[in-house]
Amino acid sequence: MFLARALAAEPDLFLLDEPVTGVDVTTQEDLMRILEAESAAGRTVVATTHDLASAAHHFHQAAF
Numbered sequence: 001m002f003l004a005r006a007l008a009a010e011p012d013l014f015l016l017d018e019p020v021t022g023v024d025v026t027t028q029e030d031l032m033r034i035l036e037a038e039s040a041a042g043r044t045v046v047a048t049t050h051d052l053a054s055a056a057h058h059f060h061q062a063a064f
Helices: 002-009 025-040 052-058
Strands: 013-017 044-048
Touching: 002 025, 013 025, 025 044, 025 052
Parallel strands: 013 044
Antiparallel strands: none
């Protein structure tokens, strides 16, 4: 719900704390693809996650 609000506002920067925690795997992948698309569109996405493999798969830069 909160991510939908953020997307509707079209911000240049997303600051997200564990955005895919507590959702099923299909929804996790959908959300990561949305964030990946936002990043590809030139927006900055900063997110914390414990799933480093997913972060590395969807984003070009990651900080560990």
